[in-house]
Amino acid sequence: MKENIREEEILKIIKESGEISRLELSEKFDLTLARISKVVKKLLEKKMVIEKTVGESTGGRPPVYLSINNENFKNILGINFTSNQYLYITHGTISGEIIRKRKIIFDSQESEDALEFIDKIIKKEMKTSRNIGVISIVMTGVIDEEKGLSVMAPHYKLKTPKIVEYFEREYNIPVLLENDVRAMALVEKQIGSCKNTENFVILNICEGIGSTSCIERKVYRGYNSMAGEIGHIVINPSSIRKCSCGKRGCLEAESSEKAIIKKITSEIKIGKYSILKDILKERELNIRDILFGIKKKDFLVIQVMTEAMEHIARGLNILISMLDPEKIILVGEMFSSKFLMDTLKFELNKISLDIQKCGIEPTKLGEDLYFYCPIAVVVENIFENKIFTEKFIKN
Template identity: 30%
Template sequence: MGKDLLRGSFKLMKSINRSLILNIIREKGPISRADIAKLTKLTPPTVSSFVKELLEAEIVIERNLGESSGGRKPTLLTLSEDMFHVIGMDVGSQNIKTILTSITGKVIKKSIVPLPAQTTNETLLSLMIDSVSGILDHTKIDEEKIVGIGVGMHGIVDVEEGSSVFAPNLNLQDIPIKRVLEERFNMMVKVENDGRAMSLGELWFGNGAGIDSFVCINVGRGIGAGIIINGKLYHGSHFISGEIGHMIIDIDGPQCTCGNYGCLQTFASGPSIVEWVKKEMRLGHSSLLTTLTKGDLEKVTGELIYSSALEGDTLCKTALQQAGRYLGVGITNVIHTVNPRRIIIGGGVSNAGDLIMDNIIQTVNQRALTNPAKQTEIILSKFGDDATAMGAVALILAELFTSRNTESAVAH
């Protein structure tokens, strides 16, 4: 398929009624034409006409899976997984995770490229290009069938420019991600803050599907959040909505990478958990980690802390429980400010599961203002570590499936 035909297919998908039909097929498929007509309230001939165009463009395919009450079996419609693919990137402070997925979000290929200790704008962009090229080189998928590249980037992102304004954990500023990747790969590129991207991924095909208001919290080397209000992603006036890692919990607390003191992420992020454990070990507290690292504190990692906690190590369990309590305080503040129906937690620290979640839920239950607020649903992300990369994929799908003539899927 050539670029012109591919662009024609994108254009075909962007009208209001086609977008409506495509979203129904994406969410409910395999589905019959008759059921599409009922759900969209479009007339059967109108649905048939649009479906014919989508079938000819190979965006949608037919399957003879239906059951009828007599007579001919209805043909059911589903998206063609072979037609379009998306690349999603999670740019953290330690590595770049890149995934290739089908149009339905099925992961086909994944790679992780480590970042050097001292990273410049040029180094980062070069490694991002190498990551995308590596994914393309190791799959047999026609590059022309790749719709675009979504990027979930930690820190402050100018969504309109597609640039990283400030990446505090890398100490980098003004990285022209969109411009460089579009020039190199000649395809659509969308850039978003990692927490906000993650929330969009949960909205599209995760634990936020069908929920009109929720907050997604990405807890890794930093802590960020994406806020969905009335089914739309909220950015704020200066693109800093969701920066809850820089919510100040203790004005006399430790200094954060942002320059302030006592930010939430100095108490509950992955590195802060590791640093607290190392400090306690230096003070003489016994731990399984002493044996596991042969006394080398620099070998202490979040993964080792988690596995030791599972083995019953008191110090490691305390570290995760304490982080859970601090996260619970931050989440209580979010509940009092946004009052979402659901809180979804993803990122590396979320892998600790109940060891951290029990204390989060307990803290919210103690501190939230009203009984209904105390009962706010708090669950883990469907995607764990891959939540931001899946969100980056959703950035492109949101562009693809949302008509320009309808209300934007992103609120400011």
């Protein structure tokens, strides 16, 4: 039997359970009911938890359920900086509730410094909501969340990598920073298809390519916070296509949305036939045009996309062989195509071991995934990250 228990441990279990009785807490921690009740009493006095619901009696006194007192915590301002020209802004609570959300366009190639752009957004959001107690920022690239640094940001202009320090000094409230695909893994774990899955992988394909592995429900980050950079695995050594990282033949340079659009555009310009030719005369192609080409059975589009699925299958095969996940969740508009999903599975089956059973499916959350990402980061850190929790509570 345990001799001691920290308040944060109990708060974490109450948060994860939603509602839980003192008896259930004593059984979970292998502590006496009296010991649990003593700690709970302190939490009630601090207004950290509330007695919320009276359960059904099984013969004796009906149990009183405990839940986190959300009113004791200020709201979350979440900002998700994607690489596809969209910025997702969310206001939410530590219980995971989204209060309001909106999406705006940000051209990372033509716009100002990304931090200055975010700063303007935060100032505007702070004026409309006085109850913000934490800022949660999600970005693409290599992120060191412990140091609050953007180590490598190929899709943005940043005047300083010290993201957390920059905004904590500016607004005097705690700030969390996380990589976009790791945040997606937290969302899938909390409210998505992996709520009951111990080991899974997220593969995100948009302008770039990234992945994250959850092992025994913990996001694996690696020694340099670079675990999951599958987009920079050289998948085609003979390729002349240069990646944003500087290498040639990376998966990202071969099969990202940007790479696919570039290939098809180049082929049309040198005379290859495609129904997308007329669209290209008016504007640049986008991924929805590519999916339209798939739907219309355009030969050039199908040829390029089949090659892309072959490369993605090779990347996934590496992940499956190394990690043996139960599920792989795919994020990206291209995975809405049944043809492309079937092609990917076919190519993967050709090179993977028969005994490796792994479910592969697109995310079921749609665009809500991007809105929820910053909220999920806070939900994961509250009562788990001691330094952040103390800052948030004091604030």
